[in-house]
Amino acid sequence: MNRIEIKQMIWITLFVVMVGCSAKLKEHSKVDQPKYPLEEALVRLSNSFTIEPDSLGFPRCLEPNGEIRGVPSKDWTSGFYPGSLWLAYGVSKDAKYKELAQKWLVFSEKEKWNDRTHDMGFKINCSFGNAYKFDKKDAYKDVIIQSAKTLLTRYNETVGSLRSWDHGSWEFPVIIDNMMNLELLFLATELSGDSIYYEVALQHALTTLKNHFRKDLSSYHVVNYDTITGKVIAKETHQGFSDESSWARGQAWGLYGFTLCYRETGNVLFKKQAEKIAKFIMSNPQMPKDKIPYWDYNAPDIPNAPRDASAAAITASALYELQNYSKDGIAYTTFADAIISSLSSEKYIIEQNSKHPFILNHSTGNMPKNDEVDVPISYADYYYLEALIRKENINNNTKDKL
Structure with missing residues (x-):
């Protein structure tokens, strides 16, 4: 050789x-x-099985001392924990999630008559809406329709919007969060055949589109209207840093809300608005590298300001849906993937053996009141689960309305 x-x-x-x-x-x-993030999230949600369903104990957040803050069904967050259980059942088909969710629904059904709040979508659509999606019971359908009827009592034709709050000194306040309650109205028209719910949701979205946004595409939190003329009195904030600042969760609510409105109406104005909001968020110079925003994009103490994992989770879920409708779909999916990667990391996800029902840490509820700052919060978990499921549907090329 x-x-x-x-x-x-x-x-x-x-x-x-x-x-x-x-x-x-x-x-x-x-x-x-490591396991797929959805599996990890379900493991943490299972920790909640040690909590006995209680009419006054809907898990809202984890207090700094480690105790669970429980709230009654009238609280705007009461639908998120049962909703998370239904999402878990829908993706796993494990009856334990369904059985526990049903026990909590017993305590929240009465909210279908509560006309003192605009948060009917959060409370009923996230809970009973998902219940009906995965378990087609007429009883769930009836609750959804009655809740929509109750919500319509807050509509003012002159203003062209649903009233958000009854507290405070505002004449007729409408908050960007209210976009999230429109999905309940669209569903009510689908289930009842009555177009009134659709028509009100459509007009509310158009009014919000007209009055809630600045030239830089960011959103005001609160717009106060004159009920006699329908004109805007003032544009303010309630949970942001200032009237002219961009409260992070508010931007996420807008992105999600206009995306769902495009899905339900096909009105291209709503898709364009969702794309504009996405641009504001994705190109914001104050967005951290891990894509988990500070509680307000104009917080004065950035980069030491608290983050808001809930705003990130809502944004990711909305982007996963918006990618279905937009030519910029790849960019939206890539950004949402980056968010989910961060939220699924040790920095944000709760330790696996924690004895409480929460999944994510580092959300900020109401910074101006120094309440729920840098803690686990139920709605962050709900939209994180939803985002993970939507991502799985994309991976499997499965079209789902979720």
Whole structure:
């Protein structure tokens, strides 16, 4: 065997060894890679099975001292925990989630008569809406329709919007959050055949589109209207840093709300608005590298300001839906993937053996009141689960209205 042949044999041997090592590394990597984030989230949600359903104990947040803050069904957040259980059932088909969710619904059904709040969508659509999606009971359908009827009592034709709050000194306040309650109205028309719910939702969205946004595409939190003329009295904030600042969760509510309005109406104005809001969020110079925003994009103490994982989760879920409708779908999916990657990391996801029902840490509820700052909050978990399910649907090329 000459020198050339010997060199060839050496290279062939090295190649075989390298291929073998590469195959072993791939196999090892496949075995050691962490569980899919959705599985991890469900493990943490299962910790809640130690909590006995209670009419005054809907899990809202985790207090700094480690205690669970429980709230009655009238609280705007009461629908998120049962809603998370229904989402878990829908994706896993594990009856334990369904059975526990049903126990909580017993305590929240009476909210279908509560006309003192605009938060009917949060309370009823997230809970009973998902219940009906995964378990087609007429009783759930009836609750949805009656809740929509009750919500319509807050509509003012002159203003062209649903009234948000009854507290405070505002004449007729409308908050950007109210866009999230429109999905309940669209669903009520679908279930009842009565177009009135659709018509009110459509007009509310158009009014919000006209009056809630600045030239830079960011949103005001509160717009106060004159009920006699329908004109705007003032544009303010209640949970943001200032009237002219961009409260992070408010931007997320707008993105999600206009995306769902496009889905339900096909009105291209709503898709364009959702795309504009997405641009504001994705290109914001104050967005941290991990894509989890500060509680307000104009917070004075950035980069030391508290983050808001809930705003990030809502944004990710909305972007996963918006990518279905837009030419910029790849960019939206990529940004949402980055959010989910961060939220699923050790920095944000709760320790697996924690004895409470929460999944994510580092959300900010109401910074101006120094309430629920940098803690786990139920609605962050709900939209994180929804985002994970939507991502799985994208991966599996499954079209789902979720």
